[in-house]
Amino acid sequence: MCSPAARSRTLLAALALGAAACRGPQSALDPAGRGADRIATLFTIMAVGAAVVWLAMVALTVFAVRVHAAPRVERRTALFILGGGALVPTVVLTALLVYGLALLPELVAPAPAGSLRVAVTGEQWWWRVRYPGPDGRTVELANEVHLPLGQAADLRLDSADVIHSFWIPSLGGKLDMFPGRTSRLALWPTRAGRYRGVCAEYCGASHALMAFAVVVEPRAALDRWLAHQSEPARPPTTPLGARGAALFLADGCGACHAVRGTPAAGTLGPDLTHVGSRHGLGAATLPNDAGTFARWITHPESLKPGVHMPAFGMLPPADVRALAAYLEELQ
């Protein structure tokens, strides 16, 4: 037997626990964007409604089993069946549809003109991200998306190979990415912070390892970041890094990867101009450090099954260290 005060404390604790259970950088129940917020509210309403309906159905069944040949039910069967099975659901579902579908126009509307535009291409198993600049030049990077706080972002999504799906649960719903077709998604971040996006459509071997970092920051900070990203790579400052830079070109890395400001201009793989500054490696699934770079160069298959990058396990360990140091310096 606990006192009412204790009981309400327990209830509060349970609620807090429930809320905490929803937190996370990838949680649709911890919204940081307008779309996610609307949908989380919709879910809460539906979840409460569903619980009520379920309890009512179970209670009704228990009653039906316990009661012996209730003559009243027998006499009014049609009313009972049509009322409970058709009328009540029709009323409830109509209300739900009116409320739920009213959200649709806002959720599918394109971002207003002048919004920050970001083009994202899904590729097995990473994300090519491009910010078209005002001067017509495009800043290309990979696996990291920065979005402006309190403003709409106009995302243009497509795919280079199979179907992927672009999803940042904290900010809003997902949208599939098709080869040969560009779809538009508008996101309105409302809370600054770092979030995580993932591919939601099964896309082959390493579908599980296709994530990206999302940073929501004020527009000014975003512009500074973008200006930095648009610069060519800084030349390495350490001797090891400089050796790595030379090896990068000599070993043919530039055939697939671009490092702006150097002769490396490949487009098959991710742009590495500022790879050292990113929040993760291997499509935001690994820490960004020299050790990971080294492992990625020598054994990419062990980090990402099915990866299209060939393994460079034959390189001498010293060369691998130099390459890793160089890449880490590409801040």
Place this chain on the structure above:
Amino acid sequence: MSQEPPDLEPLAEAPSDEVQRGQRERLLAAWKTPTGWRSWSAVNNTSIGRWYMMAAFCFFLFGGVLALLMRIQLAVPNNTFLSAERYNQVFTMHGTVMMFLFAIPMFEAFSIFVLPQMLGARDLPFPRLSAFGFWSYALGGTFFCASLLFNAAPRGGWFMYPPLTTRYQPGIGADFWLLGLSFIEVAAIAAAVELIVGVLKCRPPGMRLNLIPLYAWYLLVAAAMILFAFPPVIAGSLLMEVERAFDWPFFDTARGGDPLLWQHLFWLFGHPEVYVIFLPSVAIVAMIVPTVARRAIVGYSWIVLAAVGTGFLSFGLWVHHMFTTGLPGISLGLFSAASEAVAIPTGIQLFCFIATLAAGKVSRSVPMLFVFGGLASFVMGGLTGVMVALAPFDFQAHDTFFIVGHLHYVLIGGSIFPVVGGIYYFYPLFDGKLLSDKLGRATFWLMFTGFHVTFLPMHLTGLRGMPRRVFTFAPGLGFDRANLVSTVGAFILAAGVLVFVWDLLRSKKTQPTCARNPWNSGSLEWLQEMPDKPWGVRSIPEIDRRYPLWDQPNLMRDVDEGRFFLPDAEEGKRETLVTSVIDARPVQCLRVPGPSWIALYAAFFTGGAFITSTFHWWKAALASSVLALGAILYWLWTGTAIIPEKETKDVGLGVTLPLYVSGPASVGWWAMFITMLGDATAFVCLVFGYFYYWTIHQDFARAAAQGPGLLWPLLGGGALVASWALTLLARRANRRDRAALFYASMLSAVALAIAGSCALIAGPSRTGLDPTRHVYPAIVWMLVAWTVFHVGLGVVMQLYCVARRAAGRMTARHDIDAANVSLYWHFTALTAFVTVAVIAGFPRVA
């Protein structure tokens, strides 16, 4: 042909004991199941149904083991128990096996076993077709599962979305899926045809459509849904396999194709599929509920209407699987509303069951436990279904573990629990024993607990952002604990299944045979005697109540003493009654075949053709196809449309019925008609493909200027329509016994059919349409190929009729062959007409 039985009452006096003994001996001789290795040649519905169920249950256990492998892998983050590709194979196989090798076959198997008993029939109308379906399924399923052992299993997901499956997954995994499953789907359609004809034509006299057991109604709806839902995925598989094998670019955007067409075709199948699984399970519930409530079901007509309504609605919901593909808002709204609407017929059915329970006196039993547990879980799945049917919420929930949770609540709650309950309920029909009450309760509580512990947390994992179909996940994102709980739950669920398997397998030799109608049910299947009475019902009763065992006094006694129809097998033949579709007036005494190996051979050769195609061994595939065709022709020649030794037979109670009928009165005509409806659906899907490309892609219309021209398609179409007209003329000539006219017109029809096919091919070929260059020539060639293939079959049928008449196996009066071939040609002529109108006519008017 049909006649009203002059006396609907059973014989007032039982035949003498001696007469009864003689009747029983002759029935036993006619219906004896072969023994030893010959027992595999059995075709009777009880044998086939039993094997079919055992095979489906084995596949269920296999799919369950796959599920456990996945749960082990996902127990902790960054686990390395399974490699990525292995996991991807396992989840693909789990979904595919559970859907195609367990859920659908299980309900068909169960129905093959129990439907004739429920309808007081001795067998289904086409026992060898059931056998063919079973052997095809067993062979195809085993072959498909074996791919996992050789590390060659498909890994594109059970939904197989291109272009991942067409261009980015080398190896033969996808071919296993496309060909192996198409083979099984054909078997599933065969069973559906059989069951539809069984319900419509093989009922006991007097059992009008408004009196049939609810199970039969649900079965009718589900089988009809199979008939219209499977052809889209078969057509899609055909397109995808041709793209994989011959590079015709149906789903390749670079050459005008569209991967979304596959999604439409797949979900046009995939969504009704859910209801095909769910409705038969509700059917079991609808049989158990009145028994435990000890009263007739409340709202019979409402339930029937709701089941039919669900069937119709389920074909209008497929787009809710595609809400995140970027469709316009208006489609999202419409399909959201339609998806919500399906909750209404479901609600009606549930309230009918509750009303029945309230109006009756409920007795507690293991089957009832499963029914309650299943429905409570199913309602939860239905409520999350209402959530995801709403497009805005689906934007978040789609392709996450929330959906995994939702669909397992629907399928396990709505299907597995009722099926296990159904097995506890119907088990006495298998071997006259009851399963253990104690083990049944243990099974239930373990399964029920394990199920909720596994799948309830998944809703949360999904909304916290965990996508589906991931072989691993990163720690610290809020997925860790919930996944571990799910894994623990999965093993509790598996323990429950294990107890159930033990209950099934444990020796019951010492256990006494249970009472004949142990649950005191009111429906006919409990007339069956056990053991060693392979004939089903001793005599086929006249029925005028929905619960005859409750409401028709002395029914069991009268049936057992042979006071009704067909109490004897005077000629030593297997016989059952055929009645009219609506009011079940007896129209024919149908002789059904006994044990035979031919169905098994036909299935193995057909399977051989599909299996060798998987490995692209085209020569072996061709050889196997020819053997399969030969086996089927031999089967038809020796075993169908047999002219009986006498025209009519006295079936008892003063009723005399013909032994041979043709046209719409015959079961064969109905089977052909129903099969062709399914076939036409697949063709419509291909035509839909043509117009889909035309609507979506500008360059498709431009490409249409290149061919195939007007001349050749029109010539071809004209010749094929003429061939159809001559086939009809031949049928009429045969009926008037004008042999010369029959042969002349049928052979001219053959010549015109061949000429028409050549002309049809000449269209795209003379205008130089290359099917690998662009999707336009590819779809034109596909429509032509489809038509020519059907005409080819039609030619075989025309020649078959000629040979039958020449051999004296078809006469003016006995013309089943000609009647059914004419019916086939109605559809073929329509196919040819539509093909020509589309490929030659449409480019002109577009």
